Amino acid sequence: MRAARWYGRGDVRICDVPEPQVIPGHVKIEVKWCGICGSDVAEYLKGPMFMPAGVHPVTGCAPPITVGHEFSGVIVELGDDVSNFAVGDRVVVDPYAICGECFWCRRKEGGSLCERLNIIGFFSDGGFAKYVVVPAKQVYRIGDLSFDVAALTQLTVLGVHITRSAMLKADETALIIGAGPIGLANLQAAKNIGAKVIIAELSEARRRVAREFKADMVLDPRKDDIAEAVLNETEGRGADVALECVGNESTMRTCFELTRKGGSIVAIGFSEALFPTKVNDLIKTKRKVIGTLGYGDEFGATVELLQKTEHTAREMITARIQLEDIVDKGYEELVEHKDKHIKILVKPE
Ligand SMILES: [Zn+2]
Ligand SMILES: [Zn+2]
Structure with missing residues (x-):
């Protein structure tokens, strides 16, 4: 063969x-x-x-x-x-x-x-x-x-795992930076939970798919003000969960700046960058930083999600x-x- x-x-x-x-x-x-x-x-x-x-x-x-x-x-x-x-x-x-x-x-x-x-x-x-x-x-x-x-199961399962790890809930707002394959998998999983999703992506082709996947707000970082959009949607608090799917220092900084106190920042895109925050800031804001790779026992649940x-x-x-x-x-x-x-x-x- x-x-x-x-x-x-x-x-x-x-x-x-x-x-x-x-x-x-x-x-x-x-x-x-x-x-x-x-x-x-x-x-x-x-x-x-x-x-x-x-x-x-x-x-x-x-x-x-x-x-x-x-x-x-x-x-x-x-x-x-x-x-x-x-x-x-x-x-x-x-x-x-x-x-x-x-x-x-x-x-x-x-x-x-x-x-x-x-x-x-x-x-x-x-x-x-x-x-x-x-x-x-x-x-x-x-x-x-x-x-x-x-x-697509082996891709989509990553989104199911990540949203579970971040404990994203139905009444919460997720900010996703990057609508590549993993960003879109996260979008799909977050919408399946019932959460609100704001997603930012440079490529129009990928923004189009994000709209098909029913993202609540699809932003072009070259034209749209991500901070303004997130703060408007969350009464000035910031997103409950921010998912960095690009692997870039400046987008990671955006995630830190636009996550609410007590919220979670999830590092998904590979990067050599250091986290743009002081330990004191994490302590005072009670934000959580989560690293993730692969998945756990979510494979069966992901097949069900794709059937739907x-x-x-x-x-x-x-x-x-x-x-x-x-x-x-x-x-x-x-x-x-x-x-x-x-x-x-x-x-x-
Ligand atoms: Zn793969
Ligand atoms: Zn083992």
Whole structure:
């Protein structure tokens, strides 16, 4: 079968590889759609970041590794002792295969913190291939949710996790800076809770999707006064929760300035910047700063969210391409025309 494999920085190749063989406790899935994640692009441009430089200590895999962790598909074969799934089940896969036993997993804080984590598509072969074999415990049924929208689960779950971590409530206002994939996932999750959302984004294409996702206010930072808008909407208090999805010092400062006393600032966009505040200010304002990466046990809830919002969620898909074109029309396109895109889906057949 054909597969897109990461060999090294700037070197992703489409190769012929043997079909993976199912093993006990695992299922074999025929991949229908697999999304290209920002982390895949980062790995292509600057890797190895998540990718192992040599043999991975948990999985024993080493590059080349088949990439792709945002996929949906159909179960075509079951491992010997798998009884809770059937051939033909329509499914999506949680790529964070946690150990379930370490300190963090026992506290239900596994996700990115698990000590023996396998991220499928980074530490072992992923979904940019016709078939993939994964542990059955990572698999979720999608009912009649379409395969393309189901491939957005691995993105949308981040928003569900972040809004839960920030304890955003229905009667509260969230300020989201940046309407890229994660900003939009946060918007979707926040609207699902019933919160009011003000979102700021430079790209018109992304602002359009934010409006489709029913953001209460969509701002263009070049034209609109974000501070004025947030303070007007919150009787001068500031947002209850501010989500920094850009990874920029000045937007982080904006988040601090526009969060109410006792509110939360969530750091989501990667950045080398220092927090623009004094310890004294945090103490006196009782603001909380939250760091977040990955997610916890929200995968099932996210499938349900996408079942409810299938039609609008599809707006995230800005291109569909064939596996053979993944470098030119996928990775390179996302580098050259980042602002035009949210999610590019790849068809591995
Ligand atoms: Zn991803
Ligand atoms: Zn663990």
